[in-house]
Every structure is written in C-alpha cells, then in structure tokens.
Amino acid sequence: xxxxxxxxxxxxxxxxxxxxxxxxxxxxxxxxxxxxxxxxxxxxxxxxxxxxxxxxxxxxxxxxxxxxxxxxxxxxxxxxxxxxxxxxxxxxxxxxxxxxxxxxxxxxxxxxxxxxxxxxxxxxxxxxxxxxxxxxxxxxxxxxxxxxxxxxxxxxxxxxxxxxxxxxxxxxxxxxxxxxxxxxxxxxxxxxxxxxxxxxxxxxxxxxxxxxxxxxxxxxxxxxxxxxxxxxxxxxxxxxxxxxxxxxxxxxxxxxxxxxxxxxxxxxxxxxxxxxxxxxxxxxxxxxxxxxxxxxxxxxxxxxxxxxxxxxxxxxxxxxxxxxxxxxxxxxxxxxxxxxxxxxxxxxxxxxxxxxxxxxxxxxxxxxxxxxxxxxxxxxxxxxxxxxxxx
Amino acid sequence: xxxxxxxxxxxxxxxxxxxxxxxxxxxxxxxxxxxxxxxxxxxxxxxxxxxxxxxxxxxxxxxxxxxxxxxxxxxxxxxxxxxxxxxxxxxxxxxxxxxxxxxxxxxxxxxxxxxxxxxxxxxxxxxxxxxxxxxxxxxxxxxxxxxxxxxxxxxxxxxxxxxxxxxxxxxxxxxxxxxxxxxxxxxxxxxxxxxxxxxxxxxxxxxxxxxxxxxxxxxxxxxxxxxxxxxxxxxxxxxxxxxxxxxxxxxxxxxx
Numbered sequence: 330x331x332x333x334x335x336x337x338x339x340x341x342x343x344x345x346x347x348x349x350x351x352x353x354x355x356x357x358x359x360x361x362x363x364x365x366x367x368x369x370x371x372x373x374x375x376x377x378x379x380x381x382x383x384x385x386x387x388x389x390x391x392x393x394x395x396x397x398x399x400x401x402x403x404x405x406x407x408x409x410x411x412x413x414x415x416x417x418x419x420x421x422x423x424x425x426x427x428x429x430x431x432x433x434x435x436x437x438x439x440x441x442x443x444x445x446x447x448x449x450x451x452x453x454x455x456x457x458x459x460x461x462x463x464x465x466x467x468x469x470x471x472x473x474x475x476x477x478x479x480x481x482x483x484x485x486x487x488x489x490x491x492x493x494x495x496x497x498x499x500x501x502x503x504x505x506x507x508x509x510x511x512x513x514x515x516x517x518x519x520x521x522x523x524x525x526x527x528x529x530x531x532x533x534x535x536x537x538x539x540x541x542x543x544x545x546x547x548x549x550x551x552x553x554x555x556x557x558x559x560x561x562x563x564x565x566x567x568x569x570x571x572x573x574x575x576x577x578x579x580x581x582x583x584x585x586x587x588x589x590x591x592x593x594x595x596x597x598x599x600x601x602x603x604x605x606x607x608x609x610x611x612x613x614x615x616x617x618x619x620x621x622x623x624x625x626x627x628x629x630x631x632x633x634x635x636x637x638x639x640x641x642x643x644x645x646x647x648x649x650x651x652x653x654x655x656x657x658x659x660x661x662x663x664x665x666x667x668x669x670x671x672x673x674x675x676x677x678x679x680x681x682x683x684x685x686x687x688x689x690x691x692x693x694x695x696x697x698x699x700x701x702x703x704x705x706x707x708x709x710x711x712x713x714x715x716x717x718x719x720x
Numbered sequence: 721x722x723x724x725x726x727x728x729x730x731x732x733x734x735x736x737x738x739x740x741x742x743x744x745x746x747x748x749x750x751x752x753x754x755x756x757x758x759x760x761x762x763x764x765x766x767x768x769x770x771x772x773x774x775x776x777x778x779x780x781x782x783x784x785x786x787x788x789x790x791x792x793x794x795x796x797x798x799x800x801x802x803x804x805x806x807x808x809x810x811x812x813x814x815x816x817x818x819x820x821x822x823x824x825x826x827x828x829x830x831x832x833x834x835x836x837x838x839x840x841x842x843x844x845x846x847x848x849x850x851x852x853x854x855x856x857x858x859x860x861x862x863x864x865x866x867x868x869x870x871x872x873x874x875x876x877x878x879x880x881x882x883x884x885x886x887x888x889x890x891x892x893x894x895x896x897x898x899x900x901x902x903x904x905x906x907x908x909x910x911x912x913x914x915x916x917x918x919x920x921x922x923x924x925x926x927x928x929x930x931x932x933x934x935x936x937x938x939x940x941x942x943x944x945x946x947x948x949x950x951x952x953x954x955x956x957x958x959x960x961x962x963x964x965x966x967x968x969x970x971x972x973x974x975x976x
Contacts, residue, residue: 463856463857466901468896468897468900468901469856469896469900470787470893470894470896470897470900471784471897474784499784499785607859608859608860609856609857609858609859609860610857613856613896614856614889614892614893614895614896615893615896615897619886619889619890619893620886622889623882623885623886623889626877626885626889627877627882627885
C-alpha cells in the first residue's frame with residue numbers, strides 16, 4: 330500500500346461562522362491576510378517535504394473561492410513541489426477539467442511538471458464538487474460530458490508525437506495541437522479520476538484509471554469500488570483489479586498516545602464542521618440527475634454532500650471517514666476498511682486541517698510514517714504502478 | 721388533454737394545441753407550459769393556441785447538440801413550416817421571450833404581432849452590473865419573492881406529483897443550460913432586433929423582481945415599433961398571477 334500525505338492548504342483564521350453565509354464562493358477575501366497566507370504556504374510545503382522524508386508520497390488538490398482550500402491553481406504548487414522534493418510521487422487530484430476552458434493547456438501544465446520532476450507526477454482529473462461551478466462560472470449541465478471529452482483530448486495531446494493534430498469535439502475545439510514539452514513518463518503519467526458515485530466509478534474502471542473516492546465511509550466506498558471492479562471486468566480487463574487501481578481518502582491522525590491522538594483528531598474535524606455552504610451552491614441545476622434532485626426535494630439528504638451534519642471523532646471513526654488513535658488503533662481501523670471494501674492500494678491521508686498546528690501535523694505524519702506505514706506496506710502489497718498503467 | 725408529440729428536427733416536441741380562431745403561438749417561460757393555468761382556457765376561447773414545450777422542458781426531448789435559445793428558434797421556425805403557418809401572432813414569456821426575439825430577428829415575416837412578457841435575451845446595462853439578479857446564486861427559498869407578487873402563489877413541490885416535480889427540476893436544469901453564459905442574453909441580439917418592425921408589446925408584472933421597468937424599456941427601444949405595458953399585482957409570470965388582466969391586455973393588443 331502506498332500512503333499519500335494530503336493537505337488542503339486551508340486558511341482557518343476566519344470570523345465566527347454565524348457572521349457569514351458560506352465559507353465557499355461568497356466569503357469576501359478581505360478575510361484573507363496574505364502575510365498569514367504566505368506563512369501557511371511555507372508551512373504546508375514544509376509538511377509535504379517532511380512526509381517525503383518519512384517515505385510517503387504527496388498529494389494536493391484544487392478548489393476555488395474558499396477558505397477550506399486556498400490552492401486555486403494547484404499546478405503552480407505542484408511545480409514548487411517538483412523542485413522542493415526529490416523522490417516522492419506527486420499526485421494532483423485533481424485538475425477540474427470540466428471547468429477548465431482549454432484542455433490542451435492542462436496537458437501542457439502536466440507535461441511541464443512531469444519533466445520538471447523527472448517523471449514523478451500522477452495526474453488526477455476531477456469533475457469538481459458542485460460548489461466549484463459558481464466560482465468557475467462553469468455551466469453545471471454536461472459536466473460529465475465535458476470531463477470525459479477533455480480527459481481523452483489531454484491523453485491524446487500527451488501521446489501524439491508526430492506533429493499537430495486537431496480536435497473538433499462537442500465541447501472543445503483546438504487546431505494545431507502539438508505540445509512542448511511532452512511528458513517525461515511514457516506513454517504518459519498515471520491517470521487518476523475521483524468520483525464518489527458508483528455510476529462514475531464503473532466508467533473509470535472500464536478505462537482502467539486509478540479510482541479515488543473521498544470520505545465515502547464503509548458502505549459508500551464499497552459501492553464505488555464494486556462498481557469500479559464491475560466496470561473493469563466488463564471491459565475485458567480480467568477478473569482481478571490490482572490494488573493500486575483503488576484509493577481511499579480519509580481524515581487520519583496518529584500519535585503515540587491516545588490523548589494526543591484524540592486532541593489532533595478533534596482539530597482535524599474542522600474540515601467537516603467548517604464546511605458551511607449556501608444551498609444554491611450545493612446543488613446547481615444539472616449537477617446531479619433529475620431523480621436524485623426529486624428525492625432530495627422529497628426530504629432525502631441533500632445531493633452533493635457526503636458530510637454528516639453533526640460529527641464527532643467517534644462517529645467519524647465509526648463511519649469510516651476518519652482513522653485516528655495510536656498506531657495500533659489506526660492500523661486496525663485501516664485494516665477494517667480494507668477488508669470491508671475488498672481492498673485498496675492507495676491511502677490518501679488528509680493529515681492537516683483547520684487549527685492543527687505544524688508540530689501536531691508533523692507528529693501525525695511521523696508517527697504514521699514510522700509506526701503504521703511499514704506494517705501497511707508489508708501486509709497490503711501490490712505490484713508497482715507502472716505494471717498496471719491504464720491505457 | 722390536447723397534447724401530442726411531434727418530431728421536428730429530430731426532436732420529440734410536446735405540443736399543446738387547443739381552441740379555435742386565429743392561430744397564436746405561445747412560448748412558455750422557464751417554469752414550463754402549465755396547461756391547467758387559468759389563462760390558457762381564457763385564450764383558447766378566442767384563439768387556436770399552439771404551445772410547444774421547449775426542448776429539455778416538459779416532455780420534449782433534448783438533443784446533446786442543442787444549448788442555446790437560437791437553436792430552439794430554428795426548431796420552431798421548422799415547426800411553423802410543419803404546421804403550415806405562414807404568419808402567426810406570438811406570445812413569449814421570459815426565456816420563451818428570448819426564443820421569440822431570436823425567431824423574430826431570423827424571420828420577421830413569419831409573424832404578425834409579437835408579445836414579449838418579462839423577456840430576457842439582451843444585455844442593456846454596464847459590464848460590471850448584471851441586468852437582472854443571478855437566479856442561480858440566490859437561495860432557493862428566496863427565489864419566489866423575486867418571481868411572484870404573492871410568493872404563496874408559487875407551485876409548492878409538496879403539492880406536485882413526482883412526475884410534475886421531475887419536470888420542474890428538469891426545466892430549471894434546461895434554463896441553466898440555455899442561459900448560464902452569457903447570463904440570460906445573446907450579445908448579438910441587440911445588433912439584430914432593429915429588423916423586427918412588427919407591432920410588439922413588451923409586458924411585465926409590476927412586481928417582477930427579475931425584469932425591471934428600466935430593462936423592459938431599454939429592450940423595447942431596440943425595436944422600431946414596440947410599446948410597453950405593466951400588469952398590476954403580478955410578478956415575473958403575470959399570466960399565472962393575473963390571468964384575466966393578462967388575457968384582456970394581450971387580446972386587445974393582438975386584435976386592435
């Protein structure tokens with residue numbers, strides 16, 4: 330199993346939550362102090378480097394107009410990491426290509442960082458959470474269709490080496506596509522796609538890309554992974570899905586003592602509890618299928634939100650969205666998830682959030698890296714990523 | 721119900737046809753065509769009403785290629801051909817008004833008189849200010865106060881069947897598809913509307929929180945032969961809130 334340290338680059342120094350309507354999209358940026366922000370960027374980059382020192386891989390993501398993740402141009406931070414690190418794999422999960430106007434530009438950015446890092450980039454593509462729509466001014470209808478057209482175009486741009494080609498698709502048009510540089514890795518960097526829905530996962534499985542799912546808990550994750558395996562199998566890829574094709578992201582905090590672990594886990598919960606969003610941004614028209622919206626209007630839980638309304642460390646652990654405790658406890662929690670969902674080869678560690686301070690974050694990374702990770706690698710082996718690269 | 725499905729340009733169009741008299745094309749607003757609305761029966765006493773559900777609304781299909789009101793305008797010109805209607809009066813409300821304006825620019829000779837009710841479709845103001853509130857950035861429970869004179873008149877999801885609710889959700893989705901960007905307008909339309917010399921009535925509900933009197937006046941000024949009028953105690957869909965006043969006003973204009 331490979332473990333990836335993931336930080337959302339949150340900016341937690343906000344006024345009381347009851348003084349604003351939404352932490353995303355509309356919270357005025359006068360609440361952001363760029364001096365504090367600069368210190369935070371330094372800190373989070375340091376923490377990624379420490380994770381590398383502990384033998385872990387690195388993951389970052391992208392959101393827009395939100396204090397929960399001040400990384401609206403993740404390829405820039407990826408480029409910084411390419412120069413600050415030497416050996417870690419660098420996963421960007423991901424590029425919100427349904428909201429990017431120029432897929433070829435994304436292909437260029439990723440190829441550049443792949444060369445800059447001498448082939449350490451893993452490229453994720455995400456449809457983006459619904460509250461990205463307003464910030465991107467992106468039409469909420471046909472995001473899936475745009476996502477897949479852009480993804481195929483990007484891979485073609487990476488893998489075409491004989492001069493310009495053209496693309497005249499439903500959503501994107503580009504003549505004279507001939508990117509420089511081309512990717513360092515051949516035929517192209519590993520591709521990841523995140524989805525939290527089984528219907529999306531079946532399609533990812535059919536293509537053989539790495540499937541990541543976030544905070545979907547025990548049964549939600551199993552449904553996503555089962556759909557992936559079904560899609561994989563039905564596409565004729567064989568019966569066994571290599572473990573390295575599947576990834577699960579959870580809030581994770583490990584410390585030597587239960588007391589320290591509990592204190593860190595409480596702080597990590599900020600990620601869930603601070604996610605206050607106006608309803609019109611949670612469910613833009615067209616983002617989820619009509620029947621899902623109808624069910625929501627009839628009183629089912631809101632679409633687009635996996636987050637429980639009230640959450641505690643214990644309930645988060647119980648649901649499988651958090652692994653926290655001593656090394657033995659966390660090892661057991663991860664094993665329980667692994668067994669429940671039929672296995673996975675990548676653990677995406679949301680290891681920093683809110684007011685979890687630098688020394689606390691580092692304690693979590695080091696304790697995981699030294700006390701938990703070696704056992705996971707030993708118990709849950711999988712073939713190298715290159716052996717099962719997607720087409 | 722006098723409803724049929726007609727294949728036009730490869731699209732299954734749901735078509736409501738009822739009444740007798742001179743034909744009248746009705747292009748519905750974003751909420752869709754609601755045949756049970758009182759104004760429908762009032763109109764069909766005097767006119768042969770032809771009311772398609774736009775592609776992606778009601779039970780009309782939505783092909784992947786279609787994403788703009790001008791696409792629908794061409795589909796409807798083809799519908800007029802199929803129905804053998806060389807010239808016709810038309811009422812278009814809100815996004816249906818936008819489709820009407822597109823059709824009128826393309827083929828003004830296909831129309832007699834035109835009524836636009838709280839129409840969207842043009843940009844009249846400065847680039848740093850929306851001509852109308854961003855309906856996609858407003859809390860869902862605040863929308864009715866914008867759209868209705870009496871917000872209690874909104875269709876309550878609890879009183880709708882699952883099918884009706886699904887249609888209403890799909891209608892809203894199609895509004896987003898058509899009007900997301902540029903928001904609620906076609907920048908080219910302003911340069912084309914001078915072609916529309918037909919007598920045209922621009923109507924708005926006095927309490928319409930979306931279409932201001934100023935917007936309506938500026939829109940009307942783009943057409944050489946347009947007048948404006950207001951319906952009291954009505955919002956963005958005056959035909960639904962004040963059916964009698966609406967039908968009286970529209971018929972007196974069309975038949976003058």
